[in-house]
Amino acid sequence: MSWTDNRLCKLLGVDLPVIQGGMVYMSGAKLVAAVSNAGGLGLLGSGSMRPELFREQVRKTRRLTDRPFGVNIPLLFPNSREILEISLEEGIRIVVTSAGSPRRAMGPLKAAGCTVLHVVANPALAVKCEDAGCDAVICEGFEAGGHNGREELTSMVLVPQCVRAVSIPVVAAGGIASGAQWAAAMALGAEGVQIGSRFAMTEESSGHSAYKAKVAAAGFGDTMLMLKRHVPVRMLRNAFFDRVAEFEARGASGDELAELLGKGRARRGMLEGDVEDGELEIGQVSGMIDDIPTVAALMLRLAHEYDQTINRLARS
Amino acid sequence: MSWTDNRLCKLLGVDLPVIQGGMVYMSGAKLVAAVSNAGGLGLLGSGSMRPELFREQVRKTRRLTDRPFGVNIPLLFPNSREILEISLEEGIRIVVTSAGSPRRAMGPLKAAGCTVLHVVANPALAVKCEDAGCDAVICEGFEAGGHNGREELTSMVLVPQCVRAVSIPVVAAGGIASGAQWAAAMALGAEGVQIGSRFAMTEESSGHSAYKAKVAAAGFGDTMLMLKRHVPVRMLRNAFFDRVAEFEARGASGDELAELLGKGRARRGMLEGDVEDGELEIGQVSGMIDDIPTVAALMLRLAHEYDQTINRLARS
Numbered sequence: 001m002s003w004t005d006n007r008l009c010k011l012l013g014v015d016l017p018v019i020q021g022g023m024v025y026m027s028g029a030k031l032v033a034a035v036s037n038a039g040g041l042g043l044l045g046s047g048s049m050r051p052e053l054f055r056e057q058v059r060k061t062r063r064l065t066d067r068p069f070g071v072n073i074p075l076l077f078p079n080s081r082e083i084l085e086i087s088l089e090e091g092i093r094i095v096v097t098s099a100g101s102p103r104r105a106m107g108p109l110k111a112a113g114c115t116v117l118h119v120v121a122n123p124a125l126a127v128k129c130e131d132a133g134c135d136a137v138i139c140e141g142f143e144a145g146g147h148n149g150r151e152e153l154t155s156m157v158l159v160p161q162c163v164r165a166v167s168i169p170v171v172a173a174g175g176i177a178s179g180a181q182w183a184a185a186m187a188l189g190a191e192g193v194q195i196g197s198r199f200a201m202t203e204e205s206s207g208h209s210a211y212k213a214k215v216a217a218a219g220f221g222d223t224m225l226m227l228k229r230h231v232p233v234r235m236l237r238n239a240f241f242d243r244v245a246e247f248e249a250r251g252a253s254g255d256e257l258a259e260l261l262g263k264g265r266a267r268r269g270m271l272e273g274d275v276e277d278g279e280l281e282i283g284q285v286s287g288m289i290d291d292i293p294t295v296a297a298l299m300l301r302l303a304h305e306y307d308q309t310i311n312r313l314a315r316s
Numbered sequence: 317m318s319w320t321d322n323r324l325c326k327l328l329g330v331d332l333p334v335i336q337g338g339m340v341y342m343s344g345a346k347l348v349a350a351v352s353n354a355g356g357l358g359l360l361g362s363g364s365m366r367p368e369l370f371r372e373q374v375r376k377t378r379r380l381t382d383r384p385f386g387v388n389i390p391l392l393f394p395n396s397r398e399i400l401e402i403s404l405e406e407g408i409r410i411v412v413t414s415a416g417s418p419r420r421a422m423g424p425l426k427a428a429g430c431t432v433l434h435v436v437a438n439p440a441l442a443v444k445c446e447d448a449g450c451d452a453v454i455c456e457g458f459e460a461g462g463h464n465g466r467e468e469l470t471s472m473v474l475v476p477q478c479v480r481a482v483s484i485p486v487v488a489a490g491g492i493a494s495g496a497q498w499a500a501a502m503a504l505g506a507e508g509v510q511i512g513s514r515f516a517m518t519e520e521s522s523g524h525s526a527y528k529a530k531v532a533a534a535g536f537g538d539t540m541l542m543l544k545r546h547v548p549v550r551m552l553r554n555a556f557f558d559r560v561a562e563f564e565a566r567g568a569s570g571d572e573l574a575e576l577l578g579k580g581r582a583r584r585g586m587l588e589g590d591v592e593d594g595e596l597e598i599g600q601v602s603g604m605i606d607d608i609p610t611v612a613a614l615m616l617r618l619a620h621e622y623d624q625t626i627n628r629l630a631r632s
Binding site: 002003005006122123124141142143150151152153154155156157160161164174175176178180181183184185186187188189220221224225249250251284285287288309310313314316 | 318319321322438439457458459466467468469470471472473474476480491494496497499500503504505536537540541567600601603604626629630
């Protein structure tokens with residue numbers, strides 16, 4: 001396939017319309033640089049970094065690649081303003097904002113000449129993003145790992161509704177771990193994909209090896225969207241998941257759930273490798289991920305599967 | 317597109333790999349015959365018919381079309397055995413079974429020379445279907461209307477896992493109301509699609525006009541999967557929905573939910589048009605359905621959109 005006319009590739013300055021999701025505890029310099037070097041767009045996941053660590057990771061990424069890369073900034077996180085300032089100081093020019101209003105950070109980002117994408121879970125927010133001046137939207141379906149929308153719109157339903165609602169490029173996220181799923185997203189009208197779980201499961205991802213082993217072993221029904229009355233999060237079944245399920249079954253309040261969650265649960269599970277009492281965020285598609293390739297091998301595989309899928313469809 | 321080599325078309329003897337879901341209160345002779353006459357496969361929805369009405373509807377359908385059509389039989393329904401006997405007596409040779417074990421009805425169906433498809437919501441059940449002798453499986457994602465699986469697997473994730481798990485044709489269902497969505501399903505490896513909500517919203521569907529008007533007006537977040545502790549059902553927001561949500565928020569038991577549901581809720585909503593106190597089953601894709609075309613016009617639209625989508629993908 002040739003992507004020379006693809007609007008997302010032009011916007012981001014990349015060869016392939018594939019963005020690596022900026023995931024907490026997974027997306028440090030090594031992963032980001034590997035994805036950008038392979039022709040996609042790597043995103044640093046600032047959500048799990050203290051400001052100084054983030055600055056280090058930006059500099060490290062720059063040493064590892066001369067290709068474009070960006071950062072994901074969850075706007076509702078306490079240090080998001082500081083992360084944003086560091087991003088601009090360090091010369092980052094592609095910013096993906098999430099978890100908050102797209103309008104909030106737009107002024108300084110646009111003044112600095114940044115390309116801005118915002119993550120949405122429904123078409124109404126996609127329209128707000130376009131109105132606010134976003135260059136593209138990333139629409140993330142119910143099947144995605146980690147934090148998730150309240151409407152539970154799946155990628156199959158969400159993507160075409162966002163495509164219909166806005167004229168800026170729509171990037172599909174949620175449930176994409178193969179070239180066939182990438183092609184399906186493009187059939188729905190997306191102009192690119194953001195891939196999370198599949199990149200979390202690469203050699204270069206900074207997730208703990210015990211976390212990766214647990215995800216590789218997971219079957220089709222092993223993630224569920226939990227904590228809906230607090231902040232909806234898709235997580236993998238383990239002892240902590242069972243406790244959350246227990247609390248929810250007896251109608252526990254948001255406050256009780258917040259207390260159970262506590263501080264550092266995700267760090268414990270994903271970075272420190274406590275796969276029973278930690279929170280293990282991953283997408284529903286983990287049921288079909290069972291290896292841990294290098295990013296370069298994975299990108300070749302995805303591109304090959306994509307081409308095969310399009311050729312199969314065109315032949316029929 | 318040419319479908320002459322499509323395995324599902326050959327199996328069913330139809331021109332297009334499009335099955336109309338056998339939906340309660342929607343899928344009588346008029347809808348079924350219209351779909352079959354337009355080149356797809358119509359399915360009578362026996363789940364909402366008493367045996368004698370069902371026999372009448374089979375005969376009526378046969379008067380309206382000389383093309384293949386079939387029946388959906390929810391195996392857990394009390395009169396499923398009688399419906400099955402009538403189907404065979406009346407010469408039906410395509411049977412879609414759902415809600416129960418695929419093995420249960422296989423003996424008599426295969427002895428009578430029937431083509432049998434079973435509806436599944438996870439890849440493990442797809443394997444059981446293949447082992448039991450099913451000719452194809454219909455895998456129905458979380459976004460589908462009405463009864464739904466417990467694993468909440470979305471079409472984007474479910475379809476490729478079923479395709480990987482079995483060698484019989486996989487039909488995708490859930491979230492398909494446009495040619496782009498049909499193409500996405502084929503990209504995922506499906507060899508055909510089953511479409512429910514979009515056919516419920518046609519002139520020929522026997523749903524009440526007030527139900528159709530309510531669905532046409534629905535927005536993107538207006539369905540949710542409810543009654544998970546009883547029998548998971550995707551339904552449209554209305555006064556009844558709010559009552560269910562209330563019960564669930566306070567952790568009501570399956571028995572309490574069953575009592576609230578009572579008898580005839582779905583009939584009241586979908587056939588009698590009580591759109592506030594009735595149960596309105598419909599898929600998540602209803603958020604992008606806003607007209608009520610004839611089946612013939614709809615099939616032309618879907619085929620046109622499908623071709624456009626494939627051509628767009630092949631050009632890139």
